[in-house]
Amino acid sequence: MSDGQFQLVYNVLSFSLASMMSTTLFLWFRVSAVHEKFKSALIISGMVTFIASYHYMRIFNSWVEGYHYGSDGEPHLTGTPFNDAYRYMDWLLTVPLLLIEIILVMNMSPEESSRNCWTLGVSSALMILVGYPGELIVSGDLSQRWMCWFFAMLPFLNIVYTLLVGLSEATNSEADAKIRSLISNVQVWTVISWLTYPVVYIFPMLGMTGAQAIVNIQCGYCVSDIISKCGVGLMIYQITKAKSDQMMKNSLM
Numbered sequence: 001m002s003d004g005q006f007q008l009v010y011n012v013l014s015f016s017l018a019s020m021m022s023t024t025l026f027l028w029f030r031v032s033a034v035h036e037k038f039k040s041a042l043i044i045s046g047m048v049t050f051i052a053s054y055h056y057m058r059i060f061n062s063w064v065e066g067y068h069y070g071s072d073g074e075p076h077l078t079g080t081p082f083n084d085a086y087r088y089m090d091w092l093l094t095v096p097l098l099l100i101e102i103i104l105v106m107n108m109s110p111e112e113s114s115r116n117c118w119t120l121g122v123s124s125a126l127m128i129l130v131g132y133p134g135e136l137i138v139s140g141d142l143s144q145r146w147m148c149w150f151f152a153m154l155p156f157l158n159i160v161y162t163l164l165v166g167l168s169e170a171t172n173s174e175a176d177a178k179i180r181s182l183i184s185n186v187q188v189w190t191v192i193s194w195l196t197y198p199v200v201y202i203f204p205m206l207g208m209t210g211a212q213a214i215v216n217i218q219c220g221y222c223v224s225d226i227i228s229k230c231g232v233g234l235m236i237y238q239i240t241k242a243k244s245d246q247m248m249k250n251s252l253m
Contacts, residue, residue, distance in 0.1 A: 038240035055090035096121035193228035
């Protein structure tokens with residue numbers, strides 16, 4: 001691995017950590033600005049980026065511990081393996097919460113919310129658990145990585161269908177056009193941001209090997225996480241604030 005490659009991942013991980021931490025602070029400090037009904041959604045949004053902050057700190061430390069600079073000015077392996085399992089542990093916790101926070105701002109009965117939370121939560125956990133074994137294989141025979149990718153895509157497609165089609169009735173039931181548009185946007189944005197993950201996953205299958213594959217995967221996942229966690233979290237805030245303002249306006253009429 002070259003110095004430039006090491007520094008690129010180092011800086012991207014640092015930027016990702018800062019993004020997660022700052023988004024957490026913003027979301028939690030703004031909880032008091034929304035109606036009691038929507039505080040849970042905003043708190044969960046902050047939990048997503050808080051959990052991600054913790055794991056990004058562990059990933060960053062593991063990256064630093066995995067390499068040392070030799071007399072040639074280039075990074076070399078220390079013998080301590082880089083532990084990318086932190087990323088999957090993060091996803092196992094945050095991905096279901098990401099979906100739950102969307103459900104909590106939608107116009108649904110408690111029973112419908114509970115059913116959709118369980119359906120999407122189980123599908124997302126299954127997707128991550130199935131995909132992890134393939135992530136460990138970045139060179140040699142990549143057939144198992146392809147197999148894990150394929151089977152992980154099945155629950156992924158179920159999540160995409162639920163977000164775009166299964167929840168459309170609840171989205172369209174919003175009386176306010178602005179709020180309806182905000183909820184529709186967060187559903188589409190979630191799907192678009194999540195589509196980046198399976199693309200990054202197949203980088204080694206596209207001919208990337210060695211340090212190039214590791215660097216591209218790490219940077220790719222960091223960008224995906226910022227878009228899906230920080231981006232969606234801020235969109236959830238917009239929805240909760242808009243709904244809170246609408247409820248206040250209605251109470252004054």
